[in-house]
Amino acid sequence: MSEGKLTIICGHYGSGKTNLAINLAVNAAREGKKVTLADMDIVNLYFTSSEYSGFLKDNGIRVISPTFAVTNMDVPALPASMGSLFDSDGDVIIDAGGDDAGATALGRYSEMIRRREYEMLYVVNMYRPLTAVADDAVRTLRAIEDACGLKATAVVNNSHLKEFTTASTITDSLAYANEVSSKAGIPLLFTTVPRTTLKELPTEEYFNPIDVYVRTIWERTSDESDDQR
Amino acid sequence: MSEKVLMKGNEAVAEAAIAAGCRHFFGYPITPQTEVAAHMSKRMPKVGGVYLQAESEVAAINMVLGASAAGVRSMTSSSSPGISLKAEGLSYLAGSDLPAVIVNVQRAGPGLGGIQPSQADYWQATRASGHGDFKIMVFAPSTVQEMVDLTGTAFDLGDKYRMPVLILSDGLLGQMMEPVVMSTREAKAPEKPWAACGHEGKRKHNIVNSLYIDPLNMEEVLRERYERYETIKREEQRCEEYLTDDADIVIVAYGASARIARSAVDAARKENIKAGLIRPITLWPFPDKAIISRIPSTKVFLCVEMSKGQMVDDVKLVVSGKRDVRFYGRTGGVVPTPAEVLAEIRKIREGSQ
Numbered sequence: 001m002s003e004g005k006l007t008i009i010c011g012h013y014g015s016g017k018t019n020l021a022i023n024l025a026v027n028a029a030r031e032g033k034k035v036t037l038a039d040m041d042i043v044n045l046y047f048t049s050s051e052y053s054g055f056l057k058d059n060g061i062r063v064i065s066p067t068f069a070v071t072n073m074d075v076p077a078l079p080a081s082m083g084s085l086f087d088s089d090g091d092v093i094i095d096a097g098g099d100d101a102g103a104t105a106l107g108r109y110s111e112m113i114r115r116r117e118y119e120m121l122y123v124v125n126m127y128r129p130l131t132a133v134a135d136d137a138v139r140t141l142r143a144i145e146d147a148c149g150l151k152a153t154a155v156v157n158n159s160h161l162k163e164f165t166t167a168s169t170i171t172d173s174l175a176y177a178n179e180v181s182s183k184a185g186i187p188l189l190f191t192t193v194p195r196t197t198l199k200e201l202p203t204e205e206y207f208n209p210i211d212v213y214v215r216t217i218w219e220r221t222s223d224e225s226d227d228q229r
Numbered sequence: 230m231s232e233k234v235l236m237k238g239n240e241a242v243a244e245a246a247i248a249a250g251c252r253h254f255f256g257y258p259i260t261p262q263t264e265v266a267a268h269m270s271k272r273m274p275k276v277g278g279v280y281l282q283a284e285s286e287v288a289a290i291n292m293v294l295g296a297s298a299a300g301v302r303s304m305t306s307s308s309s310p311g312i313s314l315k316a317e318g319l320s321y322l323a324g325s326d327l328p329a330v331i332v333n334v335q336r337a338g339p340g341l342g343g344i345q346p347s348q349a350d351y352w353q354a355t356r357a358s359g360h361g362d363f364k365i366m367v368f369a370p371s372t373v374q375e376m377v378d379l380t381g382t383a384f385d386l387g388d389k390y391r392m393p394v395l396i397l398s399d400g401l402l403g404q405m406m407e408p409v410v411m412s413t414r415e416a417k418a419p420e421k422p423w424a425a426c427g428h429e430g431k432r433k434h435n436i437v438n439s440l441y442i443d444p445l446n447m448e449e450v451l452r453e454r455y456e457r458y459e460t461i462k463r464e465e466q467r468c469e470e471y472l473t474d475d476a477d478i479v480i481v482a483y484g485a486s487a488r489i490a491r492s493a494v495d496a497a498r499k500e501n502i503k504a505g506l507i508r509p510i511t512l513w514p515f516p517d518k519a520i521i522s523r524i525p526s527t528k529v530f531l532c533v534e535m536s537k538g539q540m541v542d543d544v545k546l547v548v549s550g551k552r553d554v555r556f557y558g559r560t561g562g563v564v565p566t567p568a569e570v571l572a573e574i575r576k577i578r579e580g581s582q
Contacts, residue, residue: 013264014237014406045344046261046404072343072562074260127235127408129244130271161233161408216405217564218492 003116004034004091008106010144011123012131013098016158018049019214020123020192021095025061026211034090036062039069040105041097042076047214049095055213078105086112100143110149121189122152124180126159126173134179141184154189155181163219167200170207233410239264239403241373242332242396243272245380246304250416251330252278253303255292257285257311260344261400262334265306286311290318290331297327298437300424302384306332308400309350310341312358319393320359324439326423326454328387330380331365332396334403335535337562345562346400348484351539354397355513362451364458366394366465367512369483373407379510381412386465388419390457397512399535401485401564461514468516469508472498473523476505478577481520481544482533483509486565490533493570502578512540517547524551529577533570534558 050069159173256266273280283289296303441447532541
């Protein structure tokens with residue numbers, strides 16, 4: 001059994017962890033890889049990756065969700081099947097909850113994770129007020145690392161303003177992303193760019209095109225909203 | 230902070246309260262409202278304010294009452310079951326002529342219900358948020374930007390009319406993120422000569438109270454208060470109209486339902502169905518003037534809510550049998566889709582041909 005790649009996505013509330021996790025999972029699945037996406041967000045129960053499990057499963061991705069995900073229950077519980085993540089022979093992507101509070105559940109598996117190679121991506125969005133200053137973003141990262149007992153290996157710059165994202169929204173965030181990276185002492189892996197904005201940007205920076213999956217019900221097409229019902 | 234930032238509705242309402250000069254927040258956790266309190270707990274210490282997690286919702290609303298009686302801008306927030314617990318305190322605030330801002334991020338009910346979004350607290354908000362003869366102002370934002378703008382307005386009008394103001398949000402609006410620009414206007418609370426904040430021996434002491442020993446005296450106080458309510462009904466109605474000028478079918482929807490309805494109106498227009506939207510921004514006072522003005526040109530009104538039908542009562546009262554008033558809703562934490570609302574619009578059109 002060949003061990004697949006383990007990627008953990010952490011970050012501040014609303015930094016775009018779920019949208020990035022879905023993108024990474026879909027990309028890997030399209031490359032023909034066996035992928036499992038684990039939703040470990042038991043702190044915030046809206047706009048989680050479990051909401052998209054229908055779409056993910058259609059793309060051949062295995063999804064492990066909190067026991068009461070997408071229900072009316074506010075019971076923070078993870079199923080026993082979450083433990084099977086670490087026996088998986090394919091790629092594993094873990095979508096952690098926001099901030100230190102959300103990353104606490106991840107700590108339950110830290111021993112198993114530390115035994116193997118992993119990458120832990122710290123997602124930042126400069127337009128989120130509480131992490132808009134690099135020092136605050138690094139402080140949030142340290143609190144997350146303390147809560148889950150794991151160290152982030154790279155920063156992902158996911159700075160955007162939803163549908164108002166322009167090329168300058170992204171270029172304006174590059175200095176910030178580099179500052180977070182240097183103050184945190186870990187590399188900046190890439191900067192995400194909505195696929196529709198990509199052509200307006202120069203190519204010298206390391207931009208990573210992404211699709212926008214996480215949307216409100218009135219922003220989705222009718223097919224998508226039926227899928228999630 | 231005049232540039233665009235990305236915020237959740239819950240964070241926006243908290244940040245806007247701070248911008249409006251609120252330095253006293255008393256909270257208690259409940260999903261899907263918790264980010265309001267979480268944001269306040271991070272921000273209040275940085276602006277020299279008080280964030281206090283009370284021992285219960287009942288305690289929190291009474292702390293708001295105390296702070297407001299002392300003349301400062303204060304706020305609390307909760308979700309549906311927690312708002313029910315605040316009912317007594319809300320009534321005392323109204324009975325004491327005290328301003329305060331209360332946020333309800335609605336979830337499914339009755340009972341413990343569920344954590345998914347809902348609009349089933351409309352009756353509670355507009356009819357009976359506590360015991361006794363009283364009204365509170367109710368604002369219904371439908372975007373994160375409006376959360377910001379209406380929070381400032383809620384503090385201003387609460388002070389102006391000396392009454393509690395409710396911001397009726399829901400789980401969807403509270404949890405979703407949109408770009409917003411925080412207000413840069415200077416927050417200025419009016420002088421509050423009635424506040425019990427220390428007279429230093431220079432004036433007669435103020436009493437903040439909702440008990441009246443003489444029934445005739447109390448009746449007079451209520452008469453005066455209801456005159457104020459009439460002024461509010463005349464002057465403070467707010468709503469937004471969208472494509473209503475030539476509309477045969479007018480949807481009436483507020484909050485997150487209005488976002489869904491607006492998508493359905495756009496889809497209907499593409500099918501050459503003349504649909505429009507009236508979106509109440511104040512639920513009390515209910516924007517009856519706007520609806521009355523559209524009765525002559527409208528064939529059918531359609532009320533869309535995340536409930537079994539509550540605001541539809543107010544629409545029917547205003548329309549007074551002059552036109553057909555239909556209802557479409559989903560409840561229990563289920564959010565209606567634009568496609569479902571479009572299907573209702575098509576049904577109405579087929580029926581009227």
